[in-house]
Amino acid sequence: MSGTTPVVQGRGIVKRYGHVTAIDHSDFELRQGEILAVIGDNGAGKSSIVKAICGATIPDEGEILIEGKKVNFNSPIDARNMGIEIVYQQLAMSPALSIADNMFMGREIRKKGFMGKYMRQLDRPAMEKFAREKLTELGLMTVQSINQAIETLSGGQRQGVAVARAAAFATKFIIMDEPTAALGVKESRKVLELIQDVRARGIPIILISHNMPHVFEVADRIHVHRLGNRLCTIDPKDYTMSDAVAFMTGAKEPPKEGTA
Amino acid sequence: MSEANQSAQEFESAASRTETVAAFEDHRRGVLGRLQHLLHVNPSFVPLIVLVGAILIFGLLLGSKFFSPFAMTLILQQVQIVGIVAAAQSLIILTAGIDLSVGAIMVFSSVIMGQFSFRYGIPVPIAVMCGLAVGTLIGALNGWLVSRVKLPPFIVTLGMWQIVLATNFLYSANETIRSQDIEANAPFLQFFGTKFSIGGATFTVGVIFMLALIFVLAYALKHTAWGRHVYAVGDDPEAAELSGVNVHRTLMSVYMLSGLICAFAGWALIGRIGSVSPTSGQLANIESITAVVIGGISLFGGRGSILGSLFGALIVGVFTLGLRLLGADAQWTFLLIGLLIIAAVAVDQWIRKVSG
16 A cells, blocks of 8 residues: 555545535545544534545445545444444443443454354453453553443543544544543543554544644644535644634635645 | 452452552442442342342241252242243343233243144144244334334333233133143143152253253353343443444344243243133233342343342242241232332442442
């Protein structure tokens, strides 16, 4: 794979809901090893375009290329099978089940041999070992035991487990939908560090966020979405937060295409 | 109880570990806090204590009259039907549902087995299979209405209860097939009533089936992906779906399996009472829910162990027999069971506070 092929490329994506056009011939690009922040006002369609990329909605027009190959996802499960992971704002986890159970939910490992094949027994030791390794890699082993229930963790720790789960299984990229929105200041900090750790491991990230300080802290490029379309893509080093907000709201003319 | 000990040790060793990065307040200190955690990990611990306590107390009061292999196995025989139905009910309640049609499915399945054999002369094993198939089918219909049409399980099964029970009376024309006729012409229908003795203890095939069923389900729920999905769906169906669990398939499997188990209970019912009667088993609904609740399975789903339901059913059996042997009015049994139900739900609420 050449370093110049974008990880994700969306061309002329259109999505209509009745008379409302949520995405209007929008383009999208995620490059290797970067954190791409997607910002936009409420209703600008930033969630819609990301949903189209991960198969949660099926676009009416346009094409999506993953590593240069055209894909047609019918559900997020298709995307997941290709190595695309999503971290949700509302913490998609089962509170009463353990950390290890949650990390492997929907893709459990079965024991080898008779017990696994005919008794369908889960390989608990293997799953726990893997979960412990992944949490340790990301410096998250402050949790007491890999078998403790998710509900005994703090909000930040839960999001930490969600990020670790995504990082463990993502081979292409990770989408994070407002990962810090439900968290306190200290916990947000920890999650932002995690996001940077994940990038350092070579996995590109699409970060949807409303929080400008967070976006400017971690993003390599910022995709500004406005009125269903990609308004511009900017480098956070060249612009201030108030510039970004001004582009988002239409208070300021966007820079010419190709700035970043 | 090695599991309880093990997790207690795990907790201790984990608690002594020091924190390094994120702040994490340990709000589970003290004896009470530890007990709360232990119950959180092993929700069937409470009913087990109550069961052992009840056996000991009645044993002390009644001596060998109660504390004998005969009396102990008599309890097992008396709870076998409720135990089997409670297994089905447990599965549904773990998915945050409730099944009010379990009793009706059981009776209708037994009537089908009986009538198919006697009215149409179908070979008995095939008639039994038809009964099992009908139970599964009704379960599938419940599951489809809950999962696809998104109706509340309470409403779906309340309606199904009436429909199945009415069908049961219409189809059977309220006719009972007598025990002697079954014994003479279709003994296979009474297969679950087959008795055998080990020492002074008397077991029936139905008792063995109940115990085997509970252990198989306990294994499946704890050690297979399907079991984890059942818990996840009961806990938070949206989160389960986002994690990649097929919620519809999980719910369908649970409702169909529950229907099948109820049909097996219908077969066991013939073994227990000897005859096929469309008016039998009317209390199975409420008794199965009682066993499940006393057994510590949360009515809000996703929490509890199916072993607890077995303990719950046995507690009711021990109370019933113990109080009867003591010569107490049967109403005392209901009074005590009522107290246990409320206490069990209170304990469940307390355990849930771990997450707070």
